[in-house]
Amino acid sequence: xxxxxxxxPSTVQGAYGLAAIxxxxxxxxxxxxxxxxxxxxxxxxxxxxxxWWAGIQFVANATxxxxxxxxxxxxxxxxVACLYRWMVVVSGPRFVEDVxxxxxxxxxxxxxxxxxxxxxxxxGHDVYHNTYHVPIIRSRLTRNxxxxxxxxxxxxVTAFEELLDxxxxxxxxxxxxxxxxxxxxxxxxxxxxxxxxxxxxxxIDLTTRFTLDVVKGGVTIALFPKVLAPLxxxxxxxxxxxxxxAIKHLGPMIEDRRKHLDKYGKAWADKPDDLLSWLMDHPExxxxxxxxxxxxxLAANFAGIYVGTxxxxxxxxxxxxxxxLYNLAANPQxxxxxxxxxxxxxxxxxxxxxxxxxxxxxxxxxxxxQRTHGITYVGMTRKAMKDFTFSDGTEVPQGTMVAIxxxxxxxxxxxxxxxxxxxxxxxxxxxxxxxxxxxxxxxxTSPEYLTFGHGRHACPGRFFVAxxxxxxxxxVVSSYDIKLEDNATRPRNLHVGIHIVAHPTAKVMFRKxxx
Numbered sequence: 001x002x003x004x005x006x007x008x009p010s011t012v013q014g015a016y017g018l019a020a021i022x023x024x025x026x027x028x029x030x031x032x033x034x035x036x037x038x039x040x041x042x043x044x045x046x047x048x049x050x051x052w053w054a055g056i057q058f059v060a061n062a063t064x065x066x067x068x069x070x071x072x073x074x075x076x077x078x079x080v081a082c083l084y085r086w087m088v089v090v091s092g093p094r095f096v097e098d099v100x101x102x103x104x105x106x107x108x109x110x111x112x113x114x115x116x117x118x119x120x121x122x123x124g125h126d127v128y129h130n131t132y133h134v135p136i137i138r139s140r141l142t143r144n145x146x147x148x149x150x151x152x153x154x155x156x157v158t159a160f161e162e163l164l165d166x167x168x169x170x171x172x173x174x175x176x177x178x179x180x181x182x183x184x185x186x187x188x189x190x191x192x193x194x195x196x197x198x199x200x201x202x203x204i205d206l207t208t209r210f211t212l213d214v215v216k217g218g219v220t221i222a223l224f225p226k227v228l229a230p231l232x233x234x235x236x237x238x239x240x241x242x243x244x245x246a247i248k249h250l251g252p253m254i255e256d257r258r259k260h261l262d263k264y265g266k267a268w269a270d271k272p273d274d275l276l277s278w279l280m281d282h283p284e285x286x287x288x289x290x291x292x293x294x295x296x297x298l299a300a301n302f303a304g305i306y307v308g309t310x311x312x313x314x315x316x317x318x319x320x321x322x323x324x325l326y327n328l329a330a331n332p333q334x335x336x337x338x339x340x341x342x343x344x345x346x347x348x349x350x351x352x353x354x355x356x357x358x359x360x361x362x363x364x365x366x367x368x369x370q371r372t373h374g375i376t377y378v379g380m381t382r383k384a385m386k387d388f389t390f391s392d393g394t395e396v397p398q399g400t401m402v403a404i405x406x407x408x409x410x411x412x413x414x415x416x417x418x419x420x421x422x423x424x425x426x427x428x429x430x431x432x433x434x435x436x437x438x439x440x441x442x443x444x445t446s447p448e449y450l451t452f453g454h455g456r457h458a459c460p461g462r463f464f465v466a467x468x469x470x471x472x473x474x475x476v477v478s479s480y481d482i483k484l485e486d487n488a489t490r491p492r493n494l495h496v497g498i499h500i501v502a503h504p505t506a507k508v509m510f511r512k513x514x515x
Contacts, residue, residue, distance in 0.1 A: 036397060037086050041078045043069040055083035059497045062377045063407065070408035077394045082497070084222075088396050089378060091405040096447035098390050099380050099404065100455035107382035107402060109457045115383055115401065117218040121233035123295050132284050133275075133296045138460035140278045141191065145467055146353045148191060148273065153351055153471050155190040155198065159183040160475065166512050173485055176508040177322050180472075181208055184317045185301070187468055192275040192300055197249060206245050207301040213238040214302055243291065246298055251290045254280070261286070275300060303461065317465050320451075321472055322502035323493075324369040327422060328473075329482050329508045330490035334424050338362060338477045346478070356470045357437075362477075364428035366469050367442040370451050371410045372422050377498045379406035379450035380457075406450040407500075415448050442466045481511045 038046075043065055044054030058065050058080055066089060069078040075092035090099075099107060110128075114120050120128040127133075145152075163179050166172055185208055189198035197203050217237035224232050234240055257280055260268050266281050279285035279293055328334060341361045349355035356362075384400040396402060411419045416426070427440040438444060443466040445454040452459040459465070476482065484490070484507075491506035 037079050037088065037400065040088060040394065040396070041073060041076075043072070043078050043080050045081075046079075051081040051086075052083070054081040058082055061495070062498050063495060066377045066405050067408045067411075070405045070412075076392070077390065077396075082401075085401060087378075087401045087403055089403055089405050090390065091409055093447040094391055096380070096404055096450070096454060099382060099402065102382070102388065105385055106388050108385050109380075109382055111383040111385065112381045112401060116222075117214060118221040118229060118233070119214070119218075121221055121229045122214050122217050122237065122239045123299055124292070126292060127295045127299060130284070132282060133279060133300065134460050136278050136282060137275070137300065137464075141275065141461060142463045144273065145464060149351075149353045149467065151190055152187055152468060153475070155187045156183060156468070156471050156475055157479075159186045160479070164480075164510050166480075166510060169511065169514070171483075171509045171511045173507045173509045176325050176491075176506055177318070177502060177504045180322050180325065181318050183472065184321070184468070187472075188301065188317070190274075191464070192297055193250070193253070194272045194274040194276070197253070200249065202245075203249055206242055206249075207298065210239070210242045210246070210298050211302050213242050243295060243298065246294045247290055250276070250294045250297065254290045254293055300461075317468055319375045319500070319502045320366065320370050320465075321469050323373040324366050324469070324473060325476070325482070325508055326491050326502065326506065327369050327373075327424070328365070328477075329484045331422075331424070332483060334365065335477055335481075337425075338365060338473070342474045342478045346474075351471075353467060356467060356474070359470060359474060360428040360431055360437075361425055362470050362473050363442045363466075364426060364431075364440075365424045366466075366473060367427045367440075367449075368422060368424050370442070371416070371426075371449070373493060373502070374407050374410065374451065374500050376500060377405070377407045378403035380404045380453055403498075404450055409448050409450075442470070478513070480513055483509050485509060 044057065045051055054065075059082075062080075065080055069080065069089055070091055072078070075090070075095065077088050077090045077095070079086045079088050090096075104110070110131075114128070160183060163182055164172065164174060182204060185204050186198050189203070189207065192198070193203075217233060217239050220236055221229050221232045253276065257272075257277065260271070261280065271277060276293065276297060279288075279296055285293060285296075328338075338361055341359055345355050345358050349358070381401065381403040384396050384398055384402060386398050387395060388400075388402075389395050409415055413419045427442075430440045431437055434440065439446075443452065443462045445452050445458050445462075447454065452462040452465075488507075491503035494501040494503060
């Protein structure tokens with residue numbers, strides 16, 4: 001037996017002392033880099049200790065903090081403490097326009113994203129800095145929606161049937177969040193990598209886990225000095241393992257498609273029409289490694305599934321549809337008017353992208369669910385890359401995080417009548433009054449409605465997201481009866497910092513609709 005020699009108390013104390021010094025040094029370094037924002041009013045405390053406590057309060061109750069600043073300062077800039085940094089919050093068309101018009105050299109969307117998620121280290125320098133996949137999604141995916149619509153609907157219908165597995169006329173209680181997560185993952189990957197991989201259980205599991213891996217990885221990296229970020233990303237996060245697991249699936253597909261490209265060029269019989277093919281057709285993608293292409297596919301999955309914002313996830317589909325499902329289950333009186341609209345249009349036009357465009361009540365239900373519940377308290381988050389001056393003369397120094405008080409605007413009675421009330425056909429009625437289909441549609445952006453951002457950095461995949469979500473809702477109302485479990489109330493949202501998350505464990509009951 002090996003003798004265990006106790007560690008001398010002095011040694012233990014010395015180790016703790018050294019650790020305390022390292023932590024204190026890191027905290028002081030973080031604080032020393034905070035931009036000087038003394039001229040901008042504060043919500044909460046601006047003292048050294050007080051701002052740390054305010055930062056903790058912000059994590060726990062961002063909605064009240066931001067709304068207090070929004071109501072008190074009437075659109076003028078104010079700042080809130082966010083643990084390790086300040087955030088300057090503005091609102092109103094004037095400031096939205098300032099942010100929209102600012103160049104990336106002035107206010108950077110990419111650097112704001114990287115500030116929280118550390119994507120530069122998690123998805124790699126090339127993928128983060130050379131985002132050629134974004135314009136591909138914006139153009140090819142949007143342009144091909146009509147052609148690809150039958151595949152989108154087929155995957156949604158098949159996913160619901162297989163995941164719900166309903167028998168006879170019985171009600172079945174399922175986890176709404178987890179069920180919708182798998183439907184979203186499958187329908188998105190039908191467009192990203194096609195059949196049969198989009199239905200592969202291991203692929204579904206790893207792509208949904210990758211989302212969590214990135215979020216956790218970003219938090220982990222933020223705990224260490226920047227110089228250690230590459231090592232932390234490689235050895236202390238799950239992202240490299242998830243990437244390797246994904247390459248095992250995509251590597252053989254990429255190799256096979258490259259053989260066809262070499263032999264036949266960009267066109268051959270039965271060539272898959274999906275994001276992977278579009279990437280490989282691109283001059284840069286054609287020379288990329290399997291790892292690079294895999295990371296871009298994973299990044300597309302991340303954007304589609306991730307449920308928070310202050311991130312690339314303005315395009316998230318998971319939380320918006322789960323919120324809409326909770327609203328429908330809690331308000332069954334809206335089922336019939338939605339059902340009537342879907343059936344009338346489908347009877348005339350069939351299931352098509354064109355038919356979806358006519359489903360104004362379905363569109364409005366989704367947009368109103370997003371307006372009242374949302375996925376974040378702030379939008380259009382940017383990082384000042386140099387000293388920046390707003391149109392009212394307010395100056396923010398380099399390094400400042402800037403955001404729009406998006407939720408407070410969505411719940412402002414001066415912006416929307418009875419803003420605190422859920423009015424499912426609010427936007428359908430506004431369409432009828434204005435005669436403007438585009439302005440009030442789910443995928444539209446405006447200074448008052450920033451779910452998908454606004455301007456050139458508006459979510460590139462929002463038209464696909466709208467098509468996906470509208471098809472899901474139209475299918476649910478036409479194929480199933482739904483309700484909450486007995487005596488249940490609408491599941492509450494979870495709030496973590498600036499993020500609004502649909503309740504992840506609440507149940508919704510489904511039953512096959514009687515013929």
